[in-house]
Amino acid sequence: MTTADPACTDQTPSAARGGPVGITLAxxxxxxxxxxxxxxxxxxxxxxxxLMMMRLWDCGAxxxxxxxxSLGLDxxxxxxxxxxxxxxxxxxxxxxxxxxxxxxxxxxERGRALRAGVERAWSDLEESSLAGLDPAGRAELAxxxxxxxxxxxxxxxxxxxxxxxxx
Amino acid sequence: MTTADPACTDQTPSAARGGPVGITLAxxxxxxxxxxxxxxxxxxxxxxxxLMMMRLWDCGAxxxxxxxxSLGLDxxxxxxxxxxxxxxxxxxxxxxxxxxxxxxxxxxERGRALRAGVERAWSDLEESSLAGLDPAGRAELAxxxxxxxxxxxxxxxxxxxxxxxxx
DNA sequence: ACCCATTCCTTGGCCAGCCAATCAAAAGTG
DNA sequence: CACTTTTGATTGGCTGGCCAAGGAATGGGT
Numbered sequence: 001m002t003t004a005d006p007a008c009t010d011q012t013p014s015a016a017r018g019g020p021v022g023i024t025l026a027x028x029x030x031x032x033x034x035x036x037x038x039x040x041x042x043x044x045x046x047x048x049x050x051l052m053m054m055r056l057w058d059c060g061a062x063x064x065x066x067x068x069x070s071l072g073l074d075x076x077x078x079x080x081x082x083x084x085x086x087x088x089x090x091x092x093x094x095x096x097x098x099x100x101x102x103x104x105x106x107x108x109e110r111g112r113a114l115r116a117g118v119e120r121a122w123s124d125l126e127e128s129s130l131a132g133l134d135p136a137g138r139a140e141l142a143x144x145x146x147x148x149x150x151x152x153x154x155x156x157x158x159x160x161x162x163x164x165x166x167x
Numbered sequence: 168m169t170t171a172d173p174a175c176t177d178q179t180p181s182a183a184r185g186g187p188v189g190i191t192l193a194x195x196x197x198x199x200x201x202x203x204x205x206x207x208x209x210x211x212x213x214x215x216x217x218l219m220m221m222r223l224w225d226c227g228a229x230x231x232x233x234x235x236x237s238l239g240l241d242x243x244x245x246x247x248x249x250x251x252x253x254x255x256x257x258x259x260x261x262x263x264x265x266x267x268x269x270x271x272x273x274x275x276e277r278g279r280a281l282r283a284g285v286e287r288a289w290s291d292l293e294e295s296s297l298a299g300l301d302p303a304g305r306a307e308l309a310x311x312x313x314x315x316x317x318x319x320x321x322x323x324x325x326x327x328x329x330x331x332x333x334x
Numbered sequence: 335a336c337c338c339a340t341t342c343c344t345t346g347g348c349c350a351g352c353c354a355a356t357c358a359a360a361a362g363t364g
Numbered sequence: 365c366a367c368t369t370t371t372g373a374t375t376g377g378c379t380g381g382c383c384a385a386g387g388a389a390t391g392g393g394t
Binding site for chain 2 (some may be wrong): 378379380381382383384388389390
């Protein structure tokens with residue numbers, strides 16, 4: 001008698017009834033990340049590393065603190081990720097001559113070679129995940145997600161951004 | 168001259184131009200998970216554990232394999248998560264008398280006590296993230312996300328579901 | 335009755351990602 | 365000039381989460 005409870009087969013957990021959109025978002029995002037991870041594995045990347053590489057492709061060379069800021073990651077996360085990317089030969093790190101604390105990061109030729117594959121992964125996943133959605137629907141989805149993003153950004157600022165002025 | 172490149176200030180990485188919705192989704196989801204994580208930390212939970220607890224609240228007692236199936240997680244992930252939840256006193260694990268391989272899992276009183284907090288976390292985050300969205304917009308967002316979820320579920324089935332019949 | 339495939343779970347190893355503590359260098363302040 | 369604060373980066377430790385490999389019990393097939 002393990003699965004007798006009818007609630008056990010319900011899709012949305014009863015404790016999340018107050019956040020139906022939120023839990024749907026979480027589920028979709030997880031599936032999306034997994035799908036992206038499958039594509040990245042074929043390229044030799046782990047999920048998360050593609051964002052770092054994309055940033056480096058756009059920036060040329062960048063200081064580590066800049067990457068931390070733009071990706072919104074923890075400094076330690078960036079340090080370790082870059083150590084691994086460097087070991088894979090995708091990235092080169094060198095001390096900044098203008099600031100002996102800082103580290104300059106740039107992609108190698110091998111790192112640049114990943115770009116086409118990552119671009120295809122994004123396009124491919126976009127087509128796969130938005131299949132059956134007309135351009136209007138896609139635009140609407142992008143618009144709504146943008147609103148949510150702004151709301152969440154505001155909340156994040158409230159929580160952690162007490163540094164600049166008052167508070 | 169570290170930040171001279173104008174593309175460096177662009178919001179969307181150029182390598183993701185083929186997947187604008189996808190990258191927006193990834194960003195929103197990350198912010199959402201972080202916001203949820205902040206609320207969960209106050210309750211004594213880590214992100215991901217709330218889904219496990221929610222499942223257990225709905226199921227009563229469940230076999231570990233059932234949790235793996237319903238949450239879509241790796242068996243090893245579930246094993247370790249349950250070991251930690253048990254150590255925190257939120258969960259109790261006992262051998263299934265009907266099958267000596269299996270493990271039965273159920274919430275403790277302390278685990279049940281978390282429920283109100285988790286419910287509030289979901290509701291609170293829903294309000295915060297959907298602020299400024301009228302019910303029609305929320306329904307539309309839920310509908311669109313549902314479509315994406317289905318597309319991604321299909322893809323996941325294609326990738327890993329070669330077990331049952333042909334193939 | 336026997337053997338083999340399947341199922342259930344655990345362990346170890348690896349990654350992303352966070353927090354806390356630490357150190358070195360730079361910048362501000364007296 | 366010296367002292368303090370702030371910034372840049374690293375290390376260690378913890379979590380979620382995956383894969384690969386293994387062991388133990390069940391169940392099917394002959």
